[in-house]
Amino acid sequence: MTALDLLNVTAQAAYVVTFVLVGVKTVRHPTPAHRDMTLFFGVMALAILAQRIAPFFSTLPPAWVTGAVVVLLMAMPYVLLRLVADFSVVRPWLMRTVEVLVVAAVVAEVAFAGDAPAGVLLAMVAYFAAVFVYCGTAFMSGARRGQGITRRRLEAVSIGSIFIGVAILLAGSELLVGEIAAPILNAMAQLFFLASALAYYAGFAPPTFLRRAWQAPEIDAFLTRAAELPRRPTTSEIVRELERGAASATGAAATIGLWDEDRGALRFLRAEPSTEYVDVRPGELAGGRAFASQHIEFSADPQRDHPEGREVYRATGVGATIAAPITSGDRRLGVLCLFAARSPLFAVSDTELAKLFADQAATILEARVLIDHAARVRAQEEATRLKEDFLSAAAHDLRTPLTTLLAQAQFLERRARRDPSAPADLKGLERIAREAERLRSLVADLLDVARLEQRRLLGEREPVDLAAIVGKIADRRDDGRARVRLEVRSPVVGTYDRQRIEQLLENLLENALKYSETSAPVTVEVWQDADAARISVRDQGIGIPASDLPRIFERFTRASNVDDRRFHGMGLGLYICRGIAEEHGGRIWAESEVGKGSAFHVELPLSMERRAN
Amino acid sequence: MGVMVVGVWAGEGGRAGPPGRPSPSGSLGAGRRDRPRVLVVDDDPAILATVQDILAAEGWEVVAVETGVEAVASIRDQRPAVMLLDMRMPGMDGWAVARAAREQAPGVPIVVMTAAENAAAWAAEVAAEAYVAKPFMLDDLLRVVDRFRTGGGRPN
Numbered sequence: 001m002t003a004l005d006l007l008n009v010t011a012q013a014a015y016v017v018t019f020v021l022v023g024v025k026t027v028r029h030p031t032p033a034h035r036d037m038t039l040f041f042g043v044m045a046l047a048i049l050a051q052r053i054a055p056f057f058s059t060l061p062p063a064w065v066t067g068a069v070v071v072l073l074m075a076m077p078y079v080l081l082r083l084v085a086d087f088s089v090v091r092p093w094l095m096r097t098v099e100v101l102v103v104a105a106v107v108a109e110v111a112f113a114g115d116a117p118a119g120v121l122l123a124m125v126a127y128f129a130a131v132f133v134y135c136g137t138a139f140m141s142g143a144r145r146g147q148g149i150t151r152r153r154l155e156a157v158s159i160g161s162i163f164i165g166v167a168i169l170l171a172g173s174e175l176l177v178g179e180i181a182a183p184i185l186n187a188m189a190q191l192f193f194l195a196s197a198l199a200y201y202a203g204f205a206p207p208t209f210l211r212r213a214w215q216a217p218e219i220d221a222f223l224t225r226a227a228e229l230p231r232r233p234t235t236s237e238i239v240r241e242l243e244r245g246a247a248s249a250t251g252a253a254a255t256i257g258l259w260d261e262d263r264g265a266l267r268f269l270r271a272e273p274s275t276e277y278v279d280v281r282p283g284e285l286a287g288g289r290a291f292a293s294q295h296i297e298f299s300a301d302p303q304r305d306h307p308e309g310r311e312v313y314r315a316t317g318v319g320a321t322i323a324a325p326i327t328s329g330d331r332r333l334g335v336l337c338l339f340a341a342r343s344p345l346f347a348v349s350d351t352e353l354a355k356l357f358a359d360q361a362a363t364i365l366e367a368r369v370l371i372d373h374a375a376r377v378r379a380q381e382e383a384t385r386l387k388e389d390f391l392s393a394a395a396h397d398l399r400t401p402l403t404t405l406l407a408q409a410q411f412l413e414r415r416a417r418r419d420p421s422a423p424a425d426l427k428g429l430e431r432i433a434r435e436a437e438r439l440r441s442l443v444a445d446l447l448d449v450a451r452l453e454q455r456r457l458l459g460e461r462e463p464v465d466l467a468a469i470v471g472k473i474a475d476r477r478d479d480g481r482a483r484v485r486l487e488v489r490s491p492v493v494g495t496y497d498r499q500r501i502e503q504l505l506e507n508l509l510e511n512a513l514k515y516s517e518t519s520a521p522v523t524v525e526v527w528q529d530a531d532a533a534r535i536s537v538r539d540q541g542i543g544i545p546a547s548d549l550p551r552i553f554e555r556f557t558r559a560s561n562v563d564d565r566r567f568h569g570m571g572l573g574l575y576i577c578r579g580i581a582e583e584h585g586g587r588i589w590a591e592s593e594v595g596k597g598s599a600f601h602v603e604l605p606l607s608m609e610r611r612a613n
Numbered sequence: 614m615g616v617m618v619v620g621v622w623a624g625e626g627g628r629a630g631p632p633g634r635p636s637p638s639g640s641l642g643a644g645r646r647d648r649p650r651v652l653v654v655d656d657d658p659a660i661l662a663t664v665q666d667i668l669a670a671e672g673w674e675v676v677a678v679e680t681g682v683e684a685v686a687s688i689r690d691q692r693p694a695v696m697l698l699d700m701r702m703p704g705m706d707g708w709a710v711a712r713a714a715r716e717q718a719p720g721v722p723i724v725v726m727t728a729a730e731n732a733a734a735w736a737a738e739v740a741a742e743a744y745v746a747k748p749f750m751l752d753d754l755l756r757v758v759d760r761f762r763t764g765g766g767r768p769n
Contacts (some may be wrong), residue, residue, distance in 0.1 A: 392730055396701065398729035403748040404659040411667045419639035428666065435659050 004183070007190040012048040014197035019045035021205045029300050033319075037204050040079045043072045045422050050316075067110070074105040074124075077131035080161065084138045094134075101127055108513055125172030132165030140511055149214040150251025150340070153203045160199030167192035205210035215353065218249035230367035236269055238368055242336075243269075247359040247516045253318075256326070256361060257287050258334040266291055266335055285309040290323035291335040296351045296358075297323045322351055324358035328366040336361055390555065394446055401435040401442070408432050445572040449555060452579035457500065464496040466505075466526050466533050466604075473506050474524060477513060484509065487525040492533045494606040496584055501604075504580045508537040508600050516541025516597065528606075532586070535602040543594040552590060553578040614687050648674040649669035649762045652693040654684040654710060655726065656702040660747070662696065663753070666724075671755060682707025683766075685713040688721055695761035697745075700727040722761050 019041035025032040078098050105127065108120055139158030143151045166612040170189035174182045182371045197536045200575050202210055222245030232238045246254035257266030257280055265279035266287055280291040285306050299305040302313045302321045312318075322338040336358040340351070408428050415422060451457045467488040474484040505524075512522040520540040527534050544552060555575040574588075581588040586604035619629065651673045655661040665677045666669055676691050678684050683704050692707035695716060702706030711723055725736040736744035743757050 395730060396728045399747050400657050400660065403728060404657075404663050406748040407660075407667060407751055407754065408663045411663065411670070414751065415670070425666075428663070431659050431663060 004190065007187065007194060009456040011190055011194035011197050012052070014194060014201060015041060015048060016383045018197065018201045020080075021201075025205065032232040033083065036079060036086055040076065040083060041200075041204075043076055043079060047073055052176060070109050071106050073101050074109060076365065077128055077132075077135075078102045080135045081131060083157075084135050084142075090138065091097075098131060122172065125168060128168045129165045129172070132161050132168065136161035136165060146251055148218045148248045149211065149250035152214045153206060153251070156203030156206075158203075160196040160203060163192045163196035163199060167196060183543060215249050218245070219353075219356075222246075222249055222357075222359070226364060229364045230371055232368075232412075235365070235368060236275070237374075238364060240268060240272065241365065242357070242361045245338060246354075246361075249357070250322075250353055252322075253339040254357075255337050255339070256334060257333055257337070258365070259291070259293070268337075275476055285312070286321040286323040287335040287337045288370045290325050290337075291332065294325045294327060294332070296325075297321070298351050305536040322354045324351070326362045326365065328362040331366070333362055333365050342432040397442060398439065404435040405439070406431060408435075445576060447575045448579075449572055452576060452583075455583065457576075458497045458583045459499065459581050461495045461497050462537045463493050464498045464501055466492045466494065466496075466501065466535065469498070469502055470505060470524050470526050470535070473502060473509055477506070477509050483521050484517075485521050485523045487523060489527065491527045492526050494533050494604055496604065497555050497580075500580045501584075503604065504577050505535070505537075507577050508535075508602075511573065512537050512539035512541065512598070512600075514540065520597075527605075531606050533602075533604045533606055535604075536599055538597065538599040540597040543596055544590065544598055545594055546592075549590060549592060553588065639708050646674060649676045649694040650676060650691060651758060652721075653677045653682065654679075654681070654696065654698040654702075654707075655699040656680065657699070660699075663697070667754065668750065668758065671758075673758070679708040681707070684710045686717045687718065688714045692718060693721060694763070695722045695724060695742075695758060697724050697726045697758070698739075698741070700725060701729060707735070708739055711741070715740075716732065724757055 019038070022034060022037040022041055026038045050066075050069045054430060068273055081090060081095060081098050085095065100270050105124055108124070112120065136158045139154050143154035143158060146154055163225060167189045170192065171183050174185050174189075206214070225241065229238050229241055232241065235258070239258065243254045243256055246256075253271075255268050255271075257268040259265075260267050260279075263279060265281055267277045270276045270288070280288045282288050285308065286297050286299055286302055289306070298321075300320045302318055303310045306313070316339070318339045320340045324336045324338075325332065326334045326336055327558065336354060338354055350541065408431050412425055412428050412432075415425065448457065468491065470486060470488060474486055478484045509522065509524065516522065516539040522537045522540075523536075525534075525536040525538075553574050555572055581604065582600050584604050586602060588602050590598060590600045592598035640704050649672075651668055653661060653668070653675055654678075655664070656679050661677050661679060665675045668675050671687065675754050676687050676693060678687055681702055684696070684698070685705070698710060702710075707727070714721060714723060715730070722742035723739060725732065725739065725741040725744040726747060726749075727735055727744070729735060732744050733748040743760065744753055745757055
């Protein structure tokens with residue numbers, strides 16, 4: 001036996017073995033792709049066997065055997081094209097053309113009875129090679145769209161197709177070259193045949209070890225990420241990440257449905273970027289069925305196995321599905337569904353992988369539930385603490401001016417009794433008046449906060465010109481120093497609670513004046529932006545540290561650089577401002593740089609009705 | 614912010630007093646003088662001024678300060694007969710002042726004066742000799758402070 005013979009035998013054996021393997025698969029899971037694979041390798045195996053067995057019976061195989069083998073070989077490109085159609089999309093006209101060409105090739109073979117002129121033979125070789133190369137590129141583009149193991153399998157198949165095309169070209173070229181070069185070409189052709197057989201085998205019927213090796217990188221990557229998943233901010237983000245992990249490892253589309261007790265349904269997030277949900281009842285479709293039975297459901301043909309979802313499966317081009325329940329102990333959390341986009345690339349062994357992912361998902365989601373629960377408890381404790389803080393801070397701040405009022409009043413009284421002729425203690429009286437005013441504004445703020453928390457801050461609304469209000473408040477607050485600069489071009493009229501809007505603007509202006517040098521200007525702008533009124537108050541004051549900015553609109557929060565002794569206040573002003581803006585359907589925000597100044601911006605819709613639309 | 618020494622005798626013995634007047638050192642103690650000295654610490658200027666006026670009218674020499682830091686300096690230098698101490702203050706708070714006072718001027722009684730809910734508990738935390746909850750009645754304040762009129766020592 002020459003080396004060439006060995007090559008030949010090996011290549012042919014590889015094809016026959018592949019045929020047997022996919023044949024077994026087809027018997028177990030008859031799917032269109034499995035059938036086409038069996039057909040493809042069957043033709044090859046039959047041709048090989050005919051060639052190998054015939055010599056045992058006579059020196060030459062009977063003519064009808066040769067003829068049948070040739071006809072079968074002629075159909076190979078067509079069968080391969082059908083395989084491409086199972087994995088990807090083949091244009092119908094191409095399919096029809098190749099069908100016609102198959103018939104033409106058979107007719108030519110019969111007509112010339114194995115004795116065709118070189119031109120016809122070459123045309124046949126070219127047709128073979130073209131179809132195989134086309135199939136190779138089609139598989140390759142399918143691979144590019146796929147991921148994980150699917151991608152690798154399609155790449156292998158694509159390489160196999162290209163190799164077979166090249167092998168046919170080489171074998172065909174033997175006819176054109178001289179006696180000396182022909183054996184070399186033949187040897188090369190055999191090499192390519194062998195390589196293609198191996199590639200096809202790896203792609204169409206990967207042995208378990210290869211399958212695992214191809215899946216390993218994605219599974220590893222996923223498991224590495226899995227540990228930090230429960231800490232993702234939202235459950236839907238975790239679900240998305242789980243879906244991505246399962247999809248990349250299996251090379252299929254993955255979707256997770258979480259059980260919603262109130263709806264009595266599994267909720268699936270639609271494919272990204274959608275944020276909508278699809279509800280599936282237990283027992284419905286592959287996912288619902290797996291959830292109800294608590295067993296992994298494998299379906300090679302979901303359109304047949306789940307007729308209730310035929311339209312959905314057809315519309316989404318789902319070929320095969322695996323659905324695995326996500327269950328932690330006896331808590332049924334949901335279901336993981338894997339969909340092979342067009343092809344039944346799944347092996348039954350993929351159900352084990354699906355189970356691994358479902359169990360992983362259960363662990364992660366369960367951890368998430370615990371983290372959520374802990375967060376809720378913390379939030380409750382925080383709310384209680386805030387309420388207590390509020391009460392004690394409010395009590396403390398009310399008692400402070402009251403202390404002066406009570407002590408000073410009693411002291412004045414005692415003085416007057418002891419010495420009725422003594423001159424009035426003006427300082428003491430002023431102190432009483434000032435502290436009483438402080439108490440009044442404190443009580444007003446606290447009442448506002450109480451109203452705000454009941455969402456009853458706003459009263460009657462009427463058309464209000466913000467420009468006019470700003471002008472009025474600036475006049476009132478400017479204490480003759482002309483610090484306030486107005487940038488108001490035209491009236492901006494919206495439907496607001498006049499008193500509250502005045503309070504809002506007064507508060508912002510007062511803050512701007514209070515927290516900047518007595519010589520520094522404060523700019524107030526009012527303008528209309530689409531159907532919203534915009535107000536900006538800018539100062540060149542002490543500014544707000546970046547770390548405090550997000551919290552300054554919360555109650556009892558004052559920037560950390562505010563000197564409590566220089567600036568009195570409970571930290572309720574901006575909280576009330578935010579309440580006023582938000583109850584008008586608007587918003588308030590601030591920008592600031594320490595030492596440079598602050599800008600407070602308010603946006604108010606001109607009318608609530610327009611906003612509601 | 615300087616130390617304010619209050620009353621008609623403003624300047625006498627105060628650090629802010631006119632130059633040339635000798636400033637009494639802590640070792641002289643309050644007991645040697647005819648006017649007992651009280652240190653009042655409160656970050657609220659209105660309360661501070663009111664308490665100042667009240668105690669001055671009762672014959673106290675009042676040292677009034679708005680911050681914890683000034684309080685510690687004053688208790689060391691002026692050796693008051695008693696310190697009226699607000700607890701919740703920005704920067705150095707009442708707890709820190711009390712701790713420093715016990716170290717630097719042991720024996721000066723502390724009267725906690727706070728608007729907080731748990732005045733008694735806070736007073737206990739710093740082992741204060743007495744406490745006054747804000748808002749207080751005039752007589753209550755005077756009664757508590759009078760217990761320490763006799764000198765820098767503890768009443769009992």
